[in-house]
Amino acid sequence: MMINSAIPPGLILIVGAMFLPSLVGNARKTAMLLIPVLTMYMIWAVPDGVQLTVPFLDYTLEPLEGDKLSRLFATIFTLMAFVGGIFALNQKSQIELISAYAYAGGAVGVAMAGDLVTVFIFWEFMAVASTLVIWSARTxxxxxxxxxxxxxxxxxxxxxxxxxxxxxxxxxxxxxxxxxxxxxxxxxxxxxxxxxxxxxxxxxxxxxxxxxxxxxxxxxxxxxxxxxxxxxxxxxxxxxxxxxxxxxxxxxxxxxxxxxxxxxxxxxxxxxxxxxxxxxxxxxxxxxxxxxxxxxxxxxxxxxxxxxxxxxxxxxxxxxxxxxxxxxxxxxxxxxxxxxxxxxxxxxxxxxxxxxxxxxxxxxxxxxxxxxxxxxxxxxxxxxxxxxxxxxxxxxxxxxxxxxxxxxxxxxxxxxxxxxxxxxxxxxxxxxxxxxxxxxxxxxxxxxxxxxxxxxxxxxxxxxxxxxxxxxxxxxxxxxxxxxxxxxxxxFDWFYRKFFNLLHEEFVIKHGGAAFNAFKSACVHRVNHLIKYVFKHHGPQGVLARTWPTGSMVLWVAILLGLYLIVYYI
Amino acid sequence: MSDNKDIHWLCRPATIKKLWVIGIAILVITVALEFTIHPHAYFGVDGWFGFNAWFGFLSCAAMVLFAKFLGIFLKREDTYYDDK
Known part of the structure; x- marks a missing residue:
């Protein structure tokens, strides 16, 4: 495994984001500004070509590869995190800030990735982080x-x-x-x-x-x-x-x-x-x-x-x-x-x-x-x-x-x-x-x-x-x-916000009817019965849960071997 | 004019009228500027005099009208999704 001193710059934003909650007040504000600056420095320290390879199954991943296009996008994503961070300094929701920085880190990760697997991992990471950004508005x-x-x-x-x-x-x-x-x-x-x-x-x-x-x-x-x-x-x-x-x-x-x-x-x-x-x-x-x-x-x-x-x-x-x-x-x-x-x-x-x-x-x-x-x-x-x-x-x-x-x-x-x-x-x-x-x-x-x-x-x-x-x-x-x-x-979201709901309501079994209630109690009865039956045999007092003496096991093995011998000669 | 004192100067009818006059003057000047340039037409029609002016205006009008037309079918109260 060849690992250079090169670290994917996106990880700095992601790891940095994880440390934000442990800081308070001005320390956190300073960290919010320093993390993107450090990331930007790392991006520009990446030379052209593959900088990091990691073996994975039969393949070689290239989580860090530099060229002009990668650097351009990584730069603007990091700049966005920096100025967005300034704008959001008085955002009280910690989750939003952490997720936003991790989200930016995911974007930088995609921009600097040299293989499809790394792209996919950072891609999905962004999906989760951005969902948290939306969710953290808490409405x-x-x-x-x-x-x-x-x-x-x-x-x-x-x-x-x-x-x-x-x-x-x-x-x-x-x-x-x-x-x-x-x-x-x-x-x-x-x-x-x-x-x-x-x-x-x-x-x-x-x-x-x-x-x-x-x-x-x-x-x-x-x-x-x-x-x-x-x-x-x-x-x-x-x-x-x-x-x-x-x-x-x-x-x-x-x-x-x-x-x-x-x-x-x-x-x-x-x-x-x-x-x-x-x-x-x-x-x-x-x-x-x-x-x-x-x-x-x-x-x-x-x-x-x-x-x-x-x-x-x-x-x-x-x-x-x-x-x-x-x-x-x-x-x-x-x-x-x-x-x-x-x-x-x-x-x-x-x-x-x-x-x-x-x-x-x-x-x-x-x-x-x-x-x-x-x-x-x-x-x-x-x-x-x-x-x-x-x-x-x-x-x-x-x-x-x-x-x-x-x-x-x-x-x-x-x-x-x-x-x-x-x-x-x-x-x-x-x-x-x-x-x-x-x-x-x-x-x-x-x-x-x-x-x-x-x-x-x-x-x-x-x-x-x-x-x-x-x-x-x-x-x-x-x-x-x-x-x-x-x-x-x-x-288009009408289909999954309204239409499928209407469709669902059309076909779902209506609650509260006499037939539905009878069906429901019959089901519940059957399930309870099954659980009782299983408990009887496998529960702490059940036949199959008892401890058996070693001697009886030896006896049964002897019987089985004997049967095998008889079957073999027949 | 005394009853206009408490209205912000930008909102006074006289100002708005002036703004329209200035705006139209600017439009005329931009089209007139075409006399000073030598455009390179790629498709023929884009070399016609004032092409960008009428093309911009008409395409905007078309988009507004099309949006209006689509709105007939697709507009709903903004509480449409709220009941769920």
Whole structure:
């Protein structure tokens, strides 16, 4: 067994998380900040290639392998844990903090794994940790949502496991490498990965689960599960054409459902699926430019989506309201939150000078260069749609829409900008959104392939401004049609939340009937009778429970041997 | 104007009117900027004048209308799942 001094960096986050409960007060806060810093150091100390091998059955696991793509994703996951940790410093739920850090550790583990078995282990670890993050909001709603979330992800895990076994059996190697979806087991792998990406038909797990977490929990949740799925897809299925169709479906699914939604955090949850759709489309296109675009977009997306959910979390923290119908006019009471939320909204829309512009446009450019016309036109329409559903709708209904003072009057709340650490976290990410928009070169240098992409060509800037400003114009022209109502929108989860219940009620034996009671008492009687019978023979006083003298055993052996001799001679 | 004193300046009808005028002026300027650039069209139609402007507006309108249409069938009270 060859074990270098190399330790998988994800384990530092996981083990560190386990020690958090033993610390209190400032010691814990310091630890929360130091653990990701140490992890980040370890990630950048990993050179290219396999660094650690562990024999397992007939195979050799490679739990630690470094390359540019691994480091890019591990870096953003760790950065997310760090800034998310700052935001969550005053979260009282210990379980949430431990699980969130362990969850981040699982994501880093997947990003640095060199074999399918390690990927699978960290993958399932993330499923459990993230379920705990949702559950730790400790509301009835979050409990139900966390259970539904766990069921979908464990189901996805089973599909993935089947794929892993098939792949290992047929290829004879556990190596995690690029493949084609050309056999049932690679299709299973692809399906297992896509379930975590929020692809249809199971997309609804995401808007069901994430918004029911606590004000800080949903910030962590937004980053890891879907983006590890993007990472493994880039690694294993680049250029798989079906991903273009899946991605484009996700893009529009996210927009349409977000347009119908009333809950501000659920709007943002739908827009995660929309954004991951862009990345999945890029992976499906599969050229170097497209894969760079998907990677860069994932990096930028984690930052601005966390920023958006932080500003929504700050509103939750202050007034504990989530529905657009209850919100509005907060710009005066929470100015910094409004500014940061708006920067996040501009970045997600890909406005020039923000990180969305310098990253997301790579994917559309790749579609144009490859002349995939339907993908390009749909991605353009979707870019306009992002501004519509997240870029304007979120800040408008939360911070504007009504005159200031509405929530104060209606709910007797006194909203103000949140505590210092939460403001700091928002400002750091807002600065990164603009920083990567003005000066994307450091990010470009981290991308898996060398970058030959100039975002700030005058034509590109003018076209993007036209597209976005006219979609903003459409928003205000159609504002009457966008009026929020106290409604939810049915999705695929209707089947497992309502339909199967109805089906069950249709066929279950109704309680309380005379025939049912007679049947029940007969069953109980039979079972009691059986237990009595067994007890009579095997209980402490039973015939078969007595101790027997050794002599009688010898006697019986002699008799049996004698019988055997007789039978032998006959 | 005295009765507008207690309304936040952003909410006054006069301000909102001004914002609309400024907004539309910005839209006109962005389209006018097309005269200064030399776009590279990949698919033909994307080289038409103001393509991104009308394409952005129309696709947004289409998405809003489609969402509205889907809402007819899929919208429910937000207490729909609560009774269980």
């Amino acid at each position: 009835k709603e979050s409990y139900g949502a966390s259970m539904r979330y766990a069921i979908v992800h464990l189901f996805g895990g089973v599909i993935l496991m089947i794929g892993v076994i098939g792949q290992v059996y047929h290829s004879g190697s556990v190596e995690f490498t690029a493949m084609r979806a050309d056999s049932w087991w690679t299709w299973m792998l692809l399906a297992g990965f896509l379930i975590n990406a929020g692809a249809p038909p199971f997309s609804s797990w995401l808007p069901d689960a994430y918004p029911s977490a606590s004000w800080s929990g949903s910030v962590f949740l937004s980053a890891f599960t879907t983006k590890t799925a993007v990472y493994v897809l880039i690694r294993s299925f680049p250029g798989e054409q079906v991903l273009i169709y899946v991605g484009l479906y996700m893009v529009f699914y996210g927009i349409i459902y977000a347009l119908l939604e009333n809950d501000m955090r659920r709007i943002l949850a739908y827009s995660i699926i929309n954004q991951v759709g862009f990345m999945v489309t890029g992976i499906g296109i599969g050229t170097e430019l497209a894969l760079n675009g998907a990677s860069a977009h994932a990096f930028a997306h984690i930052i601005y989506k966390a920023l958006l959910l932080m500003s929504a979390g700050a509103v939750m923290y202050e007034i504990n309201k989530r529905k657009c119908t209850d919100l509005g006019g907060l710009y005066k009471a929470m100015p910094l939150t409004m500014v940061c939320g708006t920067i996040g909204a501009l970045a997600i829309s890909g406005f020039p000078l923000t990180s969305g512009f310098t990253t997301k446009t790579m994917i559309a450019s790749a579609a144009a260069v490859e002349h995939i016309d339907y993908a390009w036109f749909l991605l353009e329409a979707a870019s306009a749609g992002v501004f519509l559903h997240a870029g304007i709708k979120f800040p408008w209904f939360v911070f504007f829409q009504r005159a200031p003072g509405y929530v104060e009057r209606e709910f007797g709340a006194k909203p103000k900008d949140p505590p210092f650490n939460m403001k700091l976290a928002m400002v750091i990410f807002a600065a990164l959104c603009i920083g990567l928009g003005l000066y994307p070169e450091p990010l470009y240098a981290l991308l898996p392939y060398s970058v030959d992409f100039e975002p700030y060509k005058p034509a590109k800037v003018v076209h993007m401004l036209e597209l976005l400003l006219f979609s903003g114009f459409a928003f205000f022209v159609l504002l009457k049609m966008m009026k929020r109502t106290l409604t939810i929108t049915l999705d």
